[in-house]
Amino acid sequence: MExxxxxxxxxxxxxxxxxxxxxxxxxMGADVIKFEPPNGDATRGQLRDVKDADSLYFTMLNxxxxxxxVNMKNPEGKAVFVELLKKSDVILENFGPGVLDRFGFTWEKxxxxxxxxxxxxxxxxxxxGPYAEFKAYENVAQAxxxxxxxxxxxxxxxxxxxxxxxxxxxxxHLVIGILAALHQRNxxxxxxxxxxxxxDSVMNLCRVKWRDHQRLQNGNLPEYSVHTEKGMSYTxxxxxxxxxxxxxxxxHCKPHGPNDYIxxxxxxxxxxxxxxxxxxxxNQPNLATxxxxxxxxxxxxxxxxxxTMLTQFASQYTKREFMAILNDLDVPCGPIMSTEDxxxxxxxxxxxxxVELDHPKRGKWHNVGMPIKLxxxxxxxxxxxxxxxxxxxxxxxxxxxDEAKVxxxxxxxxxxxxxxxxx
Ligand SMILES: CC(C)(COP(=O)(O)OP(=O)(O)OC[C@H]1O[C@@H](n2cnc3c(N)ncnc32)[C@H](O)[C@@H]1OP(=O)(O)O)[C@@H](O)C(=O)NCCC(=O)NCCS
Numbered sequence: 001m002e003x004x005x006x007x008x009x010x011x012x013x014x015x016x017x018x019x020x021x022x023x024x025x026x027x028m029g030a031d032v033i034k035f036e037p038p039n040g041d042a043t044r045g046q047l048r049d050v051k052d053a054d055s056l057y058f059t060m061l062n063x064x065x066x067x068x069x070v071n072m073k074n075p076e077g078k079a080v081f082v083e084l085l086k087k088s089d090v091i092l093e094n095f096g097p098g099v100l101d102r103f104g105f106t107w108e109k110x111x112x113x114x115x116x117x118x119x120x121x122x123x124x125x126x127x128x129g130p131y132a133e134f135k136a137y138e139n140v141a142q143a144x145x146x147x148x149x150x151x152x153x154x155x156x157x158x159x160x161x162x163x164x165x166x167x168x169x170x171x172x173h174l175v176i177g178i179l180a181a182l183h184q185r186n187x188x189x190x191x192x193x194x195x196x197x198x199x200d201s202v203m204n205l206c207r208v209k210w211r212d213h214q215r216l217q218n219g220n221l222p223e224y225s226v227h228t229e230k231g232m233s234y235t236x237x238x239x240x241x242x243x244x245x246x247x248x249x250x251x252h253c254k255p256h257g258p259n260d261y262i263x264x265x266x267x268x269x270x271x272x273x274x275x276x277x278x279x280x281x282x283n284q285p286n287l288a289t290x291x292x293x294x295x296x297x298x299x300x301x302x303x304x305x306x307x308t309m310l311t312q313f314a315s316q317y318t319k320r321e322f323m324a325i326l327n328d329l330d331v332p333c334g335p336i337m338s339t340e341d342x343x344x345x346x347x348x349x350x351x352x353x354x355v356e357l358d359h360p361k362r363g364k365w366h367n368v369g370m371p372i373k374l375x376x377x378x379x380x381x382x383x384x385x386x387x388x389x390x391x392x393x394x395x396x397x398x399x400x401x402d403e404a405k406v407x408x409x410x411x412x413x414x415x416x417x418x419x420x421x422x423x
Pocket of ligand 1: 070
């Protein structure tokens with residue numbers, strides 16, 4: 001049995017942040033009904049690479065869901081929504097501020113209609129505070145949650161990260177809240193409102209930068225390779241510094257292309273072995289006993305020289321060859337993997353983290369697999385639904401409507417956009 005089998009999720013989410021959460025819960029076995037406006041989640045048509053097929057933007061975030069289209073601006077459509085609400089365990093949405101309220105469905109109203117339902121909402125900035133009314137996308141959250149100001153190098157502009165911490169990161173936070181609320185419902189019998197703000201989630205993921213922000217009141221940050229000093233009022237950008245108690249950096253390798261780097265953590269326990277291995281090749285035969293590098297404090301002070309020596313050594317090797325050398329010495333390290341490297345990686349394939357799927361309109365494509373491995377509930381990944389593919393099925397199976405009722409709702413415009421007025 002799948003872990004979330006038996007839970008029904010009314011999924012009003014769109015774009016990335018919300019669909020990340022519902023896809024994960026679908027992979028854990030929940031029945032996720034993607035409740036879309038008649039023209040669908042906007043991402044179906046965004047960044048389209050195959051004519052008339054749902055974009056990868058959509059397909060990669062909406063697997064294992066059923067799609068129903070309902071027009072919430074039509075009274076019959078709203079009535080269908082209420083019926084589905086009554087038959088669901090969870091409702092999730094990430095509309096802009098106030099959208100659901102404008103439909104007439106505040107949390108209070110939803111709770112009244114189904115006291116057991118758990119409601120999850122993602123907003124850029126939550127429902128309270130001076131920013132509450134603003135919309136948000138990934139990079140807005142990265143900008144406002146402290147990620148951008150701490151990513152990059154001090155003399156360059158702030159950078160966004162490739163990892164979608166604002167969208168997918170927020171979706172993960174929401175799943176945690178929903179599961180906790182479902183657990184509490186087992187005891188109280190009542191649902192609750194779970195709110196996750198993208199800005200809050202990014203701040204949470206930048207926790208170590210807040211550690212450093214406060215440490216600056218008492219001294220500099222000796223592990224940073226960039227200048228810091230006591231009394232500095234903000235955590236600076238620090239390139240590829242490790243951000244932890246151990247020293248680390250990205251080292252360029254042969255043949256010196258854009259991704260020919262390896263990240264090396266010069267862990268305290270491995271310094272001597274590492275110094276013995278690289279020293280002779282970089283004209284420092286006594287590196288392991290050199291007083292400039294004896295303790296981690298010494299190496300922090302002279303870390304520029306450590307990186308120069310490692311880079312000199314690495315110039316003879318590819319990142320994979322250097323990885324093999326470092327693995328033998330038990331040095332924590334990781335080659336910088338391009339998407340090409342990952343798509344073709346044996347480890348990734350073995351862990352089903354890049355899985356091939358078929359789609360009626362786009363043919364073969366790949367999705368990133370399920371990163372949470374449950375031993376008694378392995379994920380079975382299935383393609384995303386076509387727009388409205390399951391409208392009839394959901395109305396009949398979940399709501400028990402017969403053919404005549406479905407036909408009359410269709411005729412009343414419950415599932416479609418109103419016809420365009422003649423000019
Ligand atoms: C992402 C975001 C910026 C997109 O903004 P947007 O495209 O203007 O979309 P909104 O969510 O504000 O509005 C959705 C519209 O679709 C309409 N709509 C949604 N579902 C509908 C349905 N089933 N039937 C009819 N209309 C529907 C809504 O009524 C609303 O129109 P309105 O403004 O006329 O009321 C915004 O949704 C947002 O800030 N969300 C919260 C933060 C978030 O999740 N961002 C991350 C995205 S990855």
